[in-house]
Amino acid sequence: MNAPNTPVPTASPALFSVERLSVAFRRRRQPPFVAVREVTFTINENETVALVGESGSGKSVTALAIMGLLPKYVAEVAEVSRVVYRGRDLLQCSDEARRRLRGTEMAMIFQEPMTSLNPVFTVGYQIAEVLRLHKGMSASAAQARCVELLDEVGLPEPRRALVRYPSQLSGGQQQRAMIAMALACTPRLLIADEPTTALDVTVQKQIVELLKTLKARHRMSVLFISHDLALVGEVADRIVVMRHGEIREAGDAEQIFSSPRDRYTQALLQCRPRTDDVPSRLPTIENFMTETECPPLHGEGWDGDGDGDGVSIQPLSPNPAPTRGEGSKAPLLLEVSGLKKSFYKRENLWRRHEIPAVKNASFTLRRGETLGIVGESGSGKTTLGLTLLRLHQATGGTVRFDGNDISALSKEAFMPYRRRMQIVFQNPYASLNPRFTVGQSLLEPILLHRIAADRKAATELTFDWLRRVGLDHEAFDRYPHEFSGGQRQRIALARALTVEPELLICDEPVSALDVSVQAQILNLLKDLQQELGVSYLFISHDLAVVRYLCDTVMVMRDGDIVEIGDVDSLYQNPQNVYTRQLLAAVPRGRDQGAGC
């Protein structure tokens, strides 16, 4: 309705095409790094195309190249590349012409809504700015349009939201505001770069639904970039799978899910744990990529039950692990009752404002078992973990570890328990001291707790742990930044295990990792549990991962435990409304006949 120029006669279906796009980044004293190599795809009108890949696959660089947002002083686009929009090669256009296209014809939304909105301007001002710049609207007209837009993206009370600052909105609301800004001039192409990755799973579902309706209403084309194949399956018409800057496979969403041709795509589909069935062990990308023979593809689709390489993918048991959960006779390791943790914010000299993070948590954990704690951000699950370790001082309640009440022990008396319970954190980049070698990091707890007789024995011990988590002992003298995220998480795991703890709290240990690496770390955790008999308290927002690893699951919301129960019964028959909402929000991709 308000498209500025009447669309070109409908004969050309491809609104937009990328042909042989290659992008390289200049480096000092090294050959340029090629981030994107010969990428070709098209986007038709009113179509959603998804770019899927792990970190470093070049999907974001592709999007930035399309938008013309790559910094020219480091990025070079190859001469043969063409980015054609309505018959015009954008790469040949002037910067000014491209600037005018951005916002009016093509718009982009980013992963982190918090950082992509300017914190010092109100939401209304930022949206109105787009309208005033591109459409030359007056202030009052722009404001009226803002209200419309905010209403359209589903922000409650759009008039009030107009004068709010980004920090006064929640993550989901911020992303809605971002979308409103992108929609301001009704672009023909919307590029969404990981638009929901920073959001909770229920919010993610809302945002994805919103994008779908907006696309249908405005007949937009959408380029949806994500690492999550299951999520993409819910929105995309066509899918382009990328790895290391190259396209591995491209095709209709149905085809990608039902009969993926490329091994990497197969691996991506398979190594992600799912909520609806549990393999005893996850296949990893290596399993797929290192095999030389191609697994024969069956007509009914790929489902891992013995296609070719039976070594890596063990057959799925129809009713997984009958010994899990109930009926376990292992002794209790951890008994928590009425645990409470509040933070206090000082309002003025006399009054403090109480912010409860964990309210009245009670649960038990048996030796050698895994308790999953599930919840969205702000549910208090991390605080609970830190309070158990006394990294936060509990406000109330008792914690019994191996029968002893440890909640009132002095710092010195608690010292032995520091050996018996350990923690692995979410962010492998922050959990290792960047100034310590791996060896220093691993030796410290051993020497501190006098586990080894002397330094030599301690060093031997660290070599042993490095080997157990799948690292070479050469890692000993290296610094954390020389390792990838997955390797760092292995190091963090080895460090926690050096003191031979009986309880290991895993706080989102795989959330920051790529899908393929996730599978490796999850397998490693499972192996180590079998080998060492250690209990895990597994904190995660990811229901599929929890399903794969845990025996018992506890669902938290706003500091309360809303449901606790055996993993299979909770997933199959959730009692609480919130649990059901959470489970329903998990993206499932396309339903594939064989129930992969």
Place this chain on the structure above:
Amino acid sequence: MAKKLHSFEAETVSERGGRGFWSLAWLRFRDDRVGVGSLAFVAVFFVIVFLSALGVVASHWNEEVGIHDAPPDLWGWLTPAAPPEAMGNAAQRAAQTMENTQHREALRPSTVIDPLAETLMQLQRERTDGALSESRVVDPLAETLRILGADGATPSAVKEKSAEKRTSLPLGGDRWGRDVLTKTIKGSQISIAVGLSAALLATLLGTLLGALAGYYGGRTDDVLNWAYSVFNAIPYLLLILAVAAVLQQRGVMTVILILGLTGWTGVFRLIRAEYIKHRGREYVQAAHAFGVPDRRILFYHILPNVSHVALVKVSLLAVGFIKAEVILSFLGFGVAVDEVSWGSMLNDAYQELILGRWWELAAAGGAMALFVTAFSLLTDAMRDALDPKIREAS
């Protein structure tokens, strides 16, 4: 927009594994051409300062080796503008010009090196032409100069002495005929020592207090913040004067103490903020989970990660303190009269500048500018090389 691509070669993985932290930092530093250049300059300065401190060079800076206000010849590059007799000393010449305007023409040759001569002459001409010819308001220094001239440096005395003394010096001489070059070297020694020691003292103090305040928070933080606010609320000069009054003596040590004890506040704020940031980091929490003692977390775990902040601050403070020493010298709280620093040289030089004696100012100012610039660039490069977040990929 589209440009030619050099080559699409595969990424080469950098083989830097297994090296120590410092050797990695050195590798990164070596790549920085500006850093290496500034390191060379600073090294030269340090060698000179070291030799001077040992008394190998510039130990006789206080001797009057040249004639008064001997002009610079830059080892023969620059021909001294005037014969020494014509140069005379400042007082004499000023007195002469005051008394006898006819001699103006005779003195002309010396004006080549005097950028203000034209102006002075203009002034004098106006004065002789006008009715106010005897007024001394125009030249506030005239009286002083006349007294100085009468004091001992009579024309005949000057003539006698200058016969044994050098008529020109590489960087010129000062009012007493001391060699500006050796004076600059000796001055560098004192100034750099003062600047660096005071900066180290201030940074040490600020880092220690900032670490405690940021890490422990709560009461400790309140008390230290109170101290910080008190120090910051008092005007800087007033504070310096107060400390100087308490210390009751002049000298290098005093200057270091004054600057160090008043300059820690900026470091304190920065380091405190860094510790607040780091105490919540996961690697610190992991250390807590192992029961690592607080002292060890404070100085063994966190300090190396924030040290680059302190390092940058040392350089900024050193530069600032070298300049602050000038102000202190000016106010009479600087180095003692029998010592020399860039500050005291500048203080001497500003009085002589009006008479065209630019070389002392140029020598002290040039040395100071060179060192300060090189030192800032060096610490910048060091910061980049030491920062673990700047990866090798750059």
